[in-house]
Amino acid sequence: MGRRIVLDMMDGFQGHIVTCDNFFTSYALGTELLKKKIRMIGTIRKNKPELPSALTNTRGRAIYSSLFAFTETHAIVSYLPKKSKNVLLMSTVHSDPALSERDDQKPQMILSYNSTKGGVDNLDKIVATYTCRRKTACWPMAVFHNMVDVSAYNAFVIWRELEEFLLWYQST
Missing domain, CATH: 1.10.287 (Helix Hairpins)
Structure with missing residues (x-):
């Protein structure tokens, strides 16, 4: 249902970047939006079947660590801002594992999301x-x-x- 809502709202648009909440973000939505020449960035729920288990597992990972997964069109990051708190983000905008110069070494994907998230969050x-x-x-x-x-x-x-x-x- 979430995918249909986003696709209906973006009908007729091209060349934009959509920022989604975890209710809407999925691999299938990113693929559909790319067909319409629209890119997407958004948080993703841990229980999505398209997520590799290595990204959802927090055991043995250091605080401020990041794990990345890439396909031809999508990028996923798993970032640990605190012990056993996992932030998952999917993007069709980013294609590299760039980290910020800050002390917490946040990935650029998360900084982009934070700067564009708005109304819903x-x-x-x-x-x-x-x-x-x-x-x-x-x-x-x-x-x-x-x-x-x-x-x-x-x-x-x-x-x-x-x-x-x-x-x-x-x-x-």
């Missing part, structure tokens, strides 16, 4: 911090709480943009 982060959710076994209430959280975030974004516009307008 920010929404998830804000909603996780400031939420009206309550524990419930009733799924309509869970959907309602999520709608309130997303609506509150959208109202905040609109308010912030209006404030920025008014400050710009007053200064001209």
Whole structure:
């Protein structure tokens, strides 16, 4: 389902780079997007069948270590920012195992992802911090709480943009 959503949203586009959350990222999506001349970068879930087990296993790996896997069109990186925390990323943009010069030696793929991720990750982060959710076994209430959280975030974004516009307008 996630693949279909991304393909429908990118219908008619060419030459762009799509940044995906782990719900959407897959090898098949990357292949389909490449056929449409669109590249992709995104986090990927550990349980995807296309991932080699060497990338998902964290035993015996040092902190700040990176493992890369490459195909003709795709690149996957497994990075350990903390002990037993594994960050997995798939890209059709990158084709080399470049690391940053920083102390944590983050791969360039992760730095690219962090600079282009936007709405969904920010929404998830804000909603996780400031939420009206309550524990419930009733799924309509869970959907309602999520709608309130997303609506509150959208109202905040609109308010912030209006404030920025008014400050710009007053200064001209």
